Amino acid sequence: MEAVVLVGGQGTRLQPLTIRTPKPMLPFAGAPFLTHQITRLRAAGVEHIVLATSYRAEVFAEHFGNGKELGIRIDYVTETEPLGTGGGIRNVARRLESGPADAVLIVNGDVLSGHDIGAQLELHRRREAAATLHLVEVPDARPFGCVPTDSHNRVTGFFEKSPEPVTNRINAGCYVFARHVIDEIPEGRVVSVERETFPGLLEDKQMVLGYVDNAYWLDVGTPRAFVKGSSDVVRGVVDSPVLSGSVGESLIDPDASVHPNAVITGGSVIGPRSVVESGATVHSTVVADGAHIGSGAVIGFSLIGRRAVIGRKAMLNDVVIGEGAKIGENNELANGIRIWTDAVIPDAAIRFSPLP
Numbered sequence: 001m002e003a004v005v006l007v008g009g010q011g012t013r014l015q016p017l018t019i020r021t022p023k024p025m026l027p028f029a030g031a032p033f034l035t036h037q038i039t040r041l042r043a044a045g046v047e048h049i050v051l052a053t054s055y056r057a058e059v060f061a062e063h064f065g066n067g068k069e070l071g072i073r074i075d076y077v078t079e080t081e082p083l084g085t086g087g088g089i090r091n092v093a094r095r096l097e098s099g100p101a102d103a104v105l106i107v108n109g110d111v112l113s114g115h116d117i118g119a120q121l122e123l124h125r126r127r128e129a130a131a132t133l134h135l136v137e138v139p140d141a142r143p144f145g146c147v148p149t150d151s152h153n154r155v156t157g158f159f160e161k162s163p164e165p166v167t168n169r170i171n172a173g174c175y176v177f178a179r180h181v182i183d184e185i186p187e188g189r190v191v192s193v194e195r196e197t198f199p200g201l202l203e204d205k206q207m208v209l210g211y212v213d214n215a216y217w218l219d220v221g222t223p224r225a226f227v228k229g230s231s232d233v234v235r236g237v238v239d240s241p242v243l244s245g246s247v248g249e250s251l252i253d254p255d256a257s258v259h260p261n262a263v264i265t266g267g268s269v270i271g272p273r274s275v276v277e278s279g280a281t282v283h284s285t286v287v288a289d290g291a292h293i294g295s296g297a298v299i300g301f302s303l304i305g306r307r308a309v310i311g312r313k314a315m316l317n318d319v320v321i322g323e324g325a326k327i328g329e330n331n332e333l334a335n336g337i338r339i340w341t342d343a344v345i346p347d348a349a350i351r352f353s354p355l356p
């Protein structure tokens, strides 16, 4: 079984953390996000993965190599110019080994999902579909691609980000394609699988199925979602083979140094070579490698970049701190603020208080 993982996006919503590191390689519940996806695919029977890379392509190969350490074969195909989701899938076709009718899994590289991949594949094979999409039901479908289906699970339309969604079923970013569908995507140009490939399949009267599965699902493309997803994996709300059952309130790397008085809760991660000083509180936060959290600092629902330094008694809530940034003592930052890579905020320079 083969899978293509789309990992070529720029991850602008997670800037500045994605300036040097592509989104799927950001630390997440003790490993790069992509490691969780790869191990889940392996558990579903995938033996060969092709990563469709573009932005910061070299970072993936440097980390995963040929995949041997994860017990899977990994190949890379890099777009010199980003070709979009459909173009990226077409571009990897030459590395696929499946026959024309074989099922190939396609996964967006920023989706955390607990759905039953085996059941999705089974539906696809049993009905001999051209494509079978994982669909989830969400309370507010406006920001997503809506995918209505009929009573036989056949997809009847695709509606991208509509103000009045026709259904609450959305495209969850994991597809099974018959191999020949990949070969039929136009080559060498930008193609959106959502806007062009799927509607084209419907026009051609090919069988496109929706596999509805409402297990845990999260698009981790925003800072808030990224932190939530990582914390959920650490706390065991959703399983990942990377943690294999050892879940709890925090995940502290053996090479981190955390003072016994510090309180680490809410599924927080403390990365390798990080230091957390006495009296600091870290809740539902990802602290990347080599960061330093000063004594008495209080941090919640935030992403702290590599080698960032957070001063004594700083209060951070719902923020992103770029790699190498230095936050002076007694600052208060909140409400989705982003501090850029290597920026320096002097002591007591920022007080967050809501406008009267």
Ligand code: GTP
Residues within 6 Å of the ligand: 006, 007, 008, 009, 010, 011, 012, 013, 014, 023, 052, 053, 054, 079, 082, 083, 084, 085, 088, 089, 108, 109, 110, 221
């Ligand atoms: P934002 O810039 O924050 O929207 O993130 P993104 O660049 O990752 O875009 P988006 O979330 O829409 O992408 C969905 C998935 O497709 C992600 O896994 C991306 O890595 C991937 N992707 C998006 N565009 C391309 C592309 O041009 N080529 C390839 N190979 N993958 C892409």
